[in-house]
Amino acid sequence: MYVLQNYVVLTLWSQCAFAAHSFAKRNDTKSFATNLLHESLDWLDRFYDNERGYLFSLDSEALTHVTRESVWYAAGLLARNEVDDVEQAVRIVSNVIGAQFKNESEQWFGDYQIYPEEPSVGTEQYLPRIYSSWDPNWRGFIGTTFILILEEFSHLIPQDIQEYMLESLYNTTIGDSYRVGGVDHDNLYPAYSNPSIMRALVSGWVGRRINDSNMTTAGEADAKAIIDLFTRDNTLSEFNSGTYAGVSLFALTLWAKYMPEDSLMGQHGGEMIRQTWTSLGQLYNANLKNVAGPWDRSYGYDMNKYLSILALQIWTLVGKENAPVNKKPYAMGHKNDFSISPLIAILAPFHNTLVPEETLSSLLGFPGTHTVKTSAFSPPYDTYPRNITAWISPNLTIGAESFAENVIGGPSKNPSSFNPAVVQWARRDGSVGWLSLYAQVKELDVKVGEWTLELNYPKGNVSSGFSFLVGTNGWNERRDVSKWEHVEGVKVNVTGNVDTNYTVTFNGLRSGARETINDFEFWNFTYTMPPSSQEIPRVQLDFELA
Structure with a gap:
């Protein structure tokens, strides 16, 4: 008492x-x-x-x-x-x-x-x-x-x-x-x-x-x-x-x-x-x-x-x-x-x-762990309103939206600015780590929960892929990343019906596989479907702070 x-x-x-x-x-x-x-x-x-x-x-x-x-x-x-x-x-x-x-x-x-x-x-x-x-x-x-x-x-x-x-x-x-x-x-x-x-x-x-x-x-x-x-x-x-x-x-x-x-x-x-x-x-x-x-x-x-x-x-x-x-x-x-x-x-x-x-x-201050559900509508691009869910905890947030559109890249038709699924987390030096799904499809179904993010391509097929753009590590951390274990501040477990063999490439200011997006350098973790798959592409990411 x-x-x-x-x-x-x-x-x-x-x-x-x-x-x-x-x-x-x-x-x-x-x-x-x-x-x-x-x-x-x-x-x-x-x-x-x-x-x-x-x-x-x-x-x-x-x-x-x-x-x-x-x-x-x-x-x-x-x-x-x-x-x-x-x-x-x-x-x-x-x-x-x-x-x-x-x-x-x-x-x-x-x-x-x-x-x-x-x-x-x-x-x-x-x-x-x-x-x-x-x-x-x-x-x-x-x-x-x-x-x-x-x-x-x-x-x-x-x-x-x-x-x-x-x-x-x-x-x-x-x-x-x-x-x-x-x-x-x-x-x-x-x-x-x-x-x-x-x-x-x-x-x-x-x-x-x-x-x-x-x-x-x-x-x-x-x-x-x-x-x-x-x-x-x-x-x-x-x-x-x-x-x-x-x-x-x-x-x-x-x-x-x-x-x-x-x-x-x-x-x-x-x-x-x-x-x-x-x-x-x-x-x-x-x-x-x-x-x-x-x-x-x-x-x-x-x-x-x-x-x-x-x-x-x-x-x-x-x-x-x-x-x-x-x-x-x-x-x-x-x-x-x-x-x-x-x-x-x-x-x-x-x-x-x-x-x-x-x-x-x-x-001024974090109010406590909570979930936000809302929607937004952008005709003529949206078939139905985009349904938005975000799970927000003290040191990690997950937010994503389900949509069906007649364009790729959101209403602005720009995959470099449209971020339909985003994860951010706190790192030891006070900086922020981040992950964003690169927009490649006209339809996406999402499920956002505590520490988890599930993504489905309703009209995807064997040629579909999931590209996750992941920010570079903090100032004192490793510069080279070739697997999830190298990403600072978070543990990521990936499941679903995608091929478990993923690729990692670098987009840099001076060199790399491709150029930066909005001046941000990042690592591109890409998953593809198994060659013989007949399933709707689905991937689930489970997170844990490291």
Whole structure:
């Protein structure tokens, strides 16, 4: 009884202490956001070309420049408002609008250059390749930033430049209306969450601002389609992406903050943010500083090593030291997304009030072993909603999804970013080990349990294979891996009807069987079916921490 009573007292004390800590963290949101703003601007300042009024390429590409990131930087300059910051921000905005595509007959009308030195899109030497020579999502990224600037900093912007920005927003809204999923190689369906949320916002906001009922109606129609998909199971169709969940949360914040109550966006934006964070909080493992898989679109396998927009939002919530961000964010993989930090920081004081207290707690401390079950739906690619299960323990997580799709590689049709089954574990040096199933089929059935993962290919055959990408070992561990016993931190037992003779190859930065994926080196453990098999391919992995 004495032990139980003390346990209850200690538990209540811990809960009270954590609640007080959580409250303090809420009050620290502004300082965390300010820290993010200034640290990111200090980095971006180094890339600013005062002669041209653009940022140099963040990849140091022979002193060329970048458009989208320059606009994000301009918003940060207005927020900082020191010395000649406002003058330079206005200059950047004017430069970008001046180069906006203005031919209404072209598919890229109202879009913005990817970089100012590029040739004219549509010429014989620079053919119009969507997501290559031009990117339709730049309308959304730059359009939403212009709206943020006009909403937050109009008192700093000369009237003629404000009018110039509204004209640009009108053109970009018209151009975005050209986008129809499945037409002209475009993939903008409501299920493509991050650009569809941005398009709805820009169309609805601009329509109201200039009193254009057609634009307003179009924005509301887009919003309704997005909301209908979301409320099916309170999940984004573009599910659980460290990068694109971050973009969607950014755009939903604009819905909640800038759209009126007579708009569906104003009505639903806040709740969609809360529900998205609830899902992310349930999947987050604070011990590993990672959101458990599966990931619809990921630019890495460990959030501690690649820069995700979601991690920047976590930074504003619990501080840099508690977020999955390296001390030097600009040294991480996919580092260029650090340039969106000014927008995240500017919106954080509002956005963070919508994050549930339970989620905030889970970002600071692991709540205990639990299982998460949910689903997401991305028509026209999904035959039925993707059914997601994740088992999350203190030092190992297993997450996977069952799906039937008409493409390989998920709705983004990219096997390098679609991770339908993911395992992560803690290693002795505090780093994270990981395993991901490489997407090779249109249908997958999964079973996730305590310490176990079962995978089936319902329409597989003797030619099917399972390729497991496994991260390299930690700093002080062995460099060469040729079998499971060489993988640091975890024991893996593989059973099923696959051939027990597997192959192991290396994908490296400098050499190996093939190249890295999103700059991550890995070992590829591949299983094939026995030559005479007539069975549905099935493999089961059982895990134990080493």
